[in-house]
Amino acid sequence: MPSKVALLDSHTINQIAAGEVVERPSSVVKELIENAIDAGASRIEVTIEGAGKEKIQVSDNGSGMSPEDVELALQRHATSKIRAAGDLLKVTSLGFRGEAIPSIASVSKTTITSAEEDGARTRIEVEYGQKVAQETVAGARGTDVTVERLFENTPARLKFLRTDATETSAIVELVGKYAMAYTHIAFSLRLSEHVAVQTTGSGDLLEVLSHVWGAELARSLAEIDTIVSGIRVQGFVSPPHVNKPTRSHQVLFVNGRPVRSKTMFASIDAAYRMLTPERRYPVAVLSLSIDPSEIDINVSPTKSEVKFHKEGAVFDAIRMAIKSGLMEHGLMPSVIPTFPSAQHTGAEHFGLVSLETAAIALAESESVGHLFRQPLEPEERSRFPFLDLLEDFRILGQALDTFIVATTRRGIAIIDQHVAHERVLYEYLCGLKSGAPLEEQPLLTPVPIEFDRSLALQVGEYLDDLAAIGFRIESFGANDFLVRSIPSALTSKDFMKTLRDIAEELAASGGRLRPSDAREKIWITAACRMAVKANDPLSIAEMEKLVADLAETENPYLCPHGRPITITLSYDELMRRFKRT
Secondary structure (H helix, E strand, O other): OOOOOOOOOOHHHHHHHHHHHHHOOOHHHHHHHHHHHHHOOOOEEEEEEEHHHOOEEEEEOOOOOOOHHHHHHHHOOOOOOOHHHHHHOOOOOOOOOOOOOHHHHHOOEEEEEEEOOOOEEEEEEEEEOOEEEEEEEEEEOEEEEEOOOOOOHHHHHHOHHHHHHHHHHHHHHHHHHHHHHOOOOOOEEEOOOOEEEEEOOOOOHHHHHHOOOOHHHHOOOOOEEEEEEOOOEEEEEEEOOOOOOOOOOOEEOOOEEEEOOOHHHHHHHHHHHHOOOOOOOEEEEEEOOHHHHHEEEOOOOOOOEEEEEOOOOOHHHHHHHHHHHHHHHHHOOEEOOOOOOOOHHOOOOOHHOOHHHHHHHHHHOOOOOOOOOOOHHHHHHOOOOHHOOOOOOHHHHHHEOEEEEEEOOEEEEEEEEHHHHHHHHHHHHHHOOOOOOEEEEEEEEEEEEOHHHHHHHHHHHHHHHHHOOEEEEEEOOOOOEEEEEEEEEHOOOOOHHHHHHHHHHHOOOHHHHHHHHHHHHHHHHHHHHOOOOOOOOOHHHHHHHHHHHHOOOOOOOEEEOOOEEEEEEHHHHHHOOOOOO
């Protein structure tokens, strides 16, 4: 009987490996960029034609390879990164499996040209796993890898690729991520005749972000650099009012490796949940530096996942770093927006369009002008905490009976009185602010209030929480309650409406809220209803007291809903606006 078990030939093995490692053109770009980074390159140039299906070329000025190493690189599991299984416990390079080059070469026409010194370079040409040519050519130190006719020998794989625009967009996004992770490397990405990404390698992450995401978004970000329990967290995060509907602008790195991590995403959510309850996604570029022995990167062939041995420590480090960074740098937006001008972009508002959108336009052969983001000027990067706002603070008055207008040492500040008071009251209610509790006003005669059955059930569950903010009510039948006291701040207002609003906020959850979330809804709704309103005239003394109370809050930048409390206009901006500088 013939054996049922047989060894696969090397070509079949490589094609199986390619199915895991090379999913799409961007996968090829990823592996080649990582090899260039591991080789110590300071310049990496990527050229794409036909959305990567026709041609992908990655050139670097790294350490290069000897003729023997070029040949070995085409063999499966040949790698310069590790020597034994124990090395997996302390991997510091991006690559280590030794699968990428042979996997790519098995599904394309691949040409590798490399040298360790200027002069003679080894050039090997492979067609779908078979070496067809080898020669010596002149050239500089470094490595060039050209991949052509990708997946032409695997039509099924080719059929499952997405549109050219989508595949091009994925490549643009990928190169942008590596430019963020390795700011000391000069990256360029050319899509046919257009340059989509160009960084200088200056080491300035904010400059890279202004190129990739635009100066308007970059200048709103706060820098963080904190060490917690031996874990260093660096990068930039946005104030909560600058957010996106998806995680598209949340980029994570662990020891320089782009990753997707549920633990890290959850920690970002937790950090912002403490500032605002809105369920959108802030912008974040975070890089973790951690002992390699504390992580496992050998989780998937694409190396895009990572496991932490101490997930709790990572969670806490990110959450604490974000919170302290936001408070330290301040979250006050400027009154003057900084949209890129038409003369820089060739289009009136192209600077606000993402690189992904630009890639789609390029893939569809549209003329979009220059794609470079304009780097930030040094003065555009200035951030300062709220307490700095109070230096030489002097209130000028009230605008529209809604905004407090003041001068400071740095410029002019405009404070929304309603959201400022809302923040102060919210922190009293939830216990973030120490001091005397909010005053409670007993009613001479209890006031009855009736809810429908659904609202009555919700109110009945949170009587103690309502009492904690000044609403002392008691059940008086199936759907009826008696209100015996109210918060003093609501004495001259429609307190019954506030109580109904709170009940409706609770009922809107359909009973799915955790107790802590329900209490937060109570605090937020009560603070909003109790705060001074727009069109409420305030005296200078009242405005001064409100600003002083705001300065003592934990988060003087945003109301509980995530709206900015203060905007500023620096004197430098004012002088430039009137063309005095």
